[in-house]
Amino acid sequence: xxxxxxxxxxxxxxxxxxxxxxxxxxxxxxxxxxxxxxxxxxxxxxxxxxxxxxxxxxxxxxxxxxxxxxxxxxxxxxxxxxxxxxxxxxxxxxxxxxxxxxxxxxxxxxxxxxxxxxxxxxxxxxxxxxxxxxxxxxxxxxxxxxxxxxxxxxxxxxxxxxxxxxxxxxxxxxxxxxxxxxxxxxxxxxxxxxxxxxxxxxxxxxxxxxxxxxxxxxxxxxxxxxxxxxxxxxxxxxxxxxxxxxxxxxxxxxxxxxxxxxxxxxxxxxxxxxxxxxxxxxxxxxxxxxxxxxxxxxxxxxxxxxxxxxxxxxxxxxxxxxxxxxxxxxxxxxxxxxxxxxxxxxxxxxxxxxxxxxxxxxxxxxxxxxxxxxxxxxxxxxxxxxxxxxxxxxxxxxxx
Amino acid sequence: xxxxxxxxxxxxxxxxxxxxxxxxxxxxxxxxxxxxxxxxxxxxxxxxxxxxxxxxxxxxxxxxxxxxxxxxxxxxxxxxxxxxxxxxxxxxxxxxxxxxxxxxxxxxxxxxxxxxxxxxxxxxxxxxxxxxxxxxxxxxxxxxxxxxxxxxxxxxxxxxxxxxxxxxxxxxxxxxxxxxxxxxxxxxxxxxxxxxxxxxxxxxxxxxxxxxxxxxxxxxxxxxxxxxxxxxxxxxxxxxxxxxxxxxxxxxxxxxxxxxxxxxxxxxxxxxxxxxxxx
Numbered sequence: 001x002x003x004x005x006x007x008x009x010x011x012x013x014x015x016x017x018x019x020x021x022x023x024x025x026x027x028x029x030x031x032x033x034x035x036x037x038x039x040x041x042x043x044x045x046x047x048x049x050x051x052x053x054x055x056x057x058x059x060x061x062x063x064x065x066x067x068x069x070x071x072x073x074x075x076x077x078x079x080x081x082x083x084x085x086x087x088x089x090x091x092x093x094x095x096x097x098x099x100x101x102x103x104x105x106x107x108x109x110x111x112x113x114x115x116x117x118x119x120x121x122x123x124x125x126x127x128x129x130x131x132x133x134x135x136x137x138x139x140x141x142x143x144x145x146x147x148x149x150x151x152x153x154x155x156x157x158x159x160x161x162x163x164x165x166x167x168x169x170x171x172x173x174x175x176x177x178x179x180x181x182x183x184x185x186x187x188x189x190x191x192x193x194x195x196x197x198x199x200x201x202x203x204x205x206x207x208x209x210x211x212x213x214x215x216x217x218x219x220x221x222x223x224x225x226x227x228x229x230x231x232x233x234x235x236x237x238x239x240x241x242x243x244x245x246x247x248x249x250x251x252x253x254x255x256x257x258x259x260x261x262x263x264x265x266x267x268x269x270x271x272x273x274x275x276x277x278x279x280x281x282x283x284x285x286x287x288x289x290x291x292x293x294x295x296x297x298x299x300x301x302x303x304x305x306x307x308x309x310x311x312x313x314x315x316x317x318x319x320x321x322x323x324x325x326x327x328x329x330x331x332x333x334x335x336x337x338x339x340x341x342x343x344x345x346x347x348x349x350x351x352x353x354x355x356x357x358x359x360x361x362x363x364x365x366x367x368x369x370x371x372x373x374x375x376x377x378x379x380x381x382x383x384x385x386x387x388x389x390x391x392x393x394x395x396x397x398x399x400x
Numbered sequence: 401x402x403x404x405x406x407x408x409x410x411x412x413x414x415x416x417x418x419x420x421x422x423x424x425x426x427x428x429x430x431x432x433x434x435x436x437x438x439x440x441x442x443x444x445x446x447x448x449x450x451x452x453x454x455x456x457x458x459x460x461x462x463x464x465x466x467x468x469x470x471x472x473x474x475x476x477x478x479x480x481x482x483x484x485x486x487x488x489x490x491x492x493x494x495x496x497x498x499x500x501x502x503x504x505x506x507x508x509x510x511x512x513x514x515x516x517x518x519x520x521x522x523x524x525x526x527x528x529x530x531x532x533x534x535x536x537x538x539x540x541x542x543x544x545x546x547x548x549x550x551x552x553x554x555x556x557x558x559x560x561x562x563x564x565x566x567x568x569x570x571x572x573x574x575x576x577x578x579x580x581x582x583x584x585x586x587x588x589x590x591x592x593x594x595x596x597x598x599x600x601x602x603x604x605x606x607x608x609x610x611x612x613x614x615x616x617x618x619x620x621x622x623x624x625x626x627x628x629x630x631x632x633x634x635x636x637x638x639x640x641x642x643x644x645x646x647x648x649x650x651x652x653x654x655x656x657x658x659x660x661x662x663x664x665x666x667x668x669x670x671x672x673x674x675x676x677x678x679x
Contacts, residue, residue, distance in 0.1 A: 054578060055577075055578075056577065056578075075577070076577040077577060077578065077579075077580040077582070081578060082579075083575070083578050085574075089572050089574070091572060091590055093594070103579035103580055106581050106585070150575075
């Protein structure tokens with residue numbers, strides 16, 4: 001069991017074309033027994049971070065400690081970490097039983113004790129039938145279970161999983177997610193899971209650390225990441241389909257406050273709780289007036305069931321600026337609405353994704369699967385202002 | 401492809417292979433029949449293509465000189481000694497180049513080692529003779545040729561082993577480090593078994609080179625140690641060559657590499673196809 005602390009960790013790779021800064025000033029505290037996922041697109045530095053934790057990569061600067069003990073200069077075998085690799089890394093010329101027993105052998109355990117432990121792990125990982133086979137004859141899922149079993153067998157303080165599901169098909173993935181969740185609950189080990197798949201990260205981890213461009217963008221629970229993403233990248237990366245972003249500026253008209261795009265064709269109403277802050281920003285000079293507003297496709301819903309009714313609002317059938325602003329202004333009291341033209345209606349089984357267009361702005365909404373709108377139809381969409389996220393246009397950081 | 405064309409292509413292929421086999425197998429055929437002929441029959445103006453009388457005793461007479469059997473043994477000691485040395489050095493060097501290229505001197509160093517294999521051996525014949533003459537073991541010893549042949553075999557072994565190690569997945573070693581092994585243990589238990597087929601084929605190549613070498617052996621050794629390659633010309637005396645004995649002795653000398661190849665051919669094929677097709 002161990003608490004892992006990363007303090008100002010940097011990784012710089014020297015290369016022929018100058019230095020590559022793979023991890024920048026990384027700070028993270030992983031509590032004892034916590035399950036943390038490192039999530040980010042490929043090349044964001046998550047694997048470098050993980051390799052520094054296990055000791056396969058030198059730390060350029062900063063400190064990594066386990067339970068307060070600095071481990072920077074310890075060899076991997078001295079850190080008592082176990083790792084499951086993306087490529088499984090099973091020893092091809094050993095049987096499954098030998099693969100599982102390998103870490104025990106080096107620790108000098110005698111044959112009967114090894115046998116007992118191998119049998120126990122084989123039972124947990126459902127490997128009893130294949131103990132005397134060799135890795136190349138196993139399926140991907142079986143190989144992955146062996147790889148996890150080999151990591152678990154010696155009771156590591158820290159358990160690290162590197163993209164372990166990227167080669168499994170969807171069915172196996174679900175089984176594996178369940179297995180991992182159960183394992184974590186039963187063993188209570190500190191686990192770090194590296195992935196580029198947000199579904200895996202959000203499903204498994206107590207906390208998710210999102211990385212991009214060598215920087216830790218945000219570490220938080222799935223709710224925090226979903227509700228209050230630290231910046232535009234996190235808002236965009238977390239959530240499926242991706243969040244809709246609108247470049248807006250703050251418009252004040254007496255006591256009324258609205259967000260409006262450059263040609264005024266689209267307006268959004270921020271929640272009342274943000275009015276004071278936004279009024280202050282609007283009073284400032286320069287860029288402060290410009291914000292990026294974001295709303296998730298899940299938070300947009302059709303105003304009157306199926307949106308064809310809104311065609312009465314704009315007789316021409318196209319979303320012009322007048323109808324757009326009129327709608328949102330008229331709906332004080334109830335939730336505000338946006339009108340837009342349907343571009344694509346994608347049916348995805350238990351839901352449909354509408355791709356909509358308002359003037360030059362394209363965005364998506366998640367609607368019930370039986371929605372029968374067609375291309376070119378104009379619909380009205382309603383949203384709860386509380387679900388609106390606002391980011392500074394310059395720094396891309398969350399402001400409200 | 402139509403049935404007719406297919407047959408035509410197949411026929412042409414068989415024709416080509418037949419002609420090729422005639423060219424390559426004729427010397428071997430000639431060697432075998434000559435080895436069984438009498439001395440008189442080998443010197444006929446119109447040669448016979450099948451021995452009129454078979455003389456298997458030729459294979460015994462070649463050993464009338466006890467030095468001849470010792471020459472085979474000497475060749476075996478030198479070839480085997482050199483192969484082991486090449487494999488040990490080449491494997492370690494190849495591993496270093498594959499895993500720690502920067503510390504091992506980089507690509508340039510690896511190419512320099514390979515280039516040692518490429519210059520004409522005769523260019524270093526004289527300097528090497530004086531160099532080895534100054535050594536405590538002298539030129540006329542097993543050790544001198546075992547070391548000398550490293551000039552040619554070690555670059556080959558290093559380079560090929562480097563390629564095999566590059567193809568061996570690095571994660572396996574990393575997994576072994578995390579499982580608690582030291583780098584040396586991981587190398588020995590995990591990586592080396594993976595490149596074993598490659599090592600066997602490299603070993604065969606080294607062994608055959610050292611077994612067949614004539615130029616250096618002819619100059620370096622000759623009295624205390626004689627390789628079979630310098631024994632073969634001794635069947636020529638003044639105006640006369642004992643062709644039948646020379647061929648019989650050559651056939652005997654061909655046997656070990658052929659047997660080696662047959663026994664290890666499974667490894668050889670796997671080794672040479674390593675890196676070409678990945679499992």
